[in-house]
């Protein structure tokens with residue numbers, strides 16, 4: 001199960017990502033926002049992050065206008081490694097090296113076509129399981 005959430009700035013892209021997940025046969029849970037009315041991104045970043053941290057969902061996708069605010073909010077939840085990606089190289093590397101469990105996107109930054117490729121790369125790339133990356137991730141958690 002994939003947790004997904006956005007503020008108003010990421011609402012349109014979130015609709016496209018959800019359609020894409022459905023087309024791929026992947027289950028998701030939408031944590032809001034549910035309209036284009038202006039709202040506060042930390043609420044949705046936290047809701048998605050908590051769903052992932054609790055184990056309710058395996059991965060999360062958070063979207064705001066830039067992807068910045070909502071990724072900062074998601075990363076405040078212990079156990080969350082949210083990565084803001086604007087290209088497929090970063091999406092691949094953050095899975096292989098950081099075992100990122102939440103993808104952040106900027107709805108006003110990346111176009112739909114690129115965003116969906118980033119989503120696929122993020123979802124389809126496994127963690128490397130390399131000892132050095134396991135060690136570094138453990139140091140993030142303190």
Ligand code: RB5
Nearest residue numbers: 009064065066068069070
């Ligand atoms: C909303 O206008 C905008 O500030 C928000 O979507 C996001 O970009 C914040 O980081």
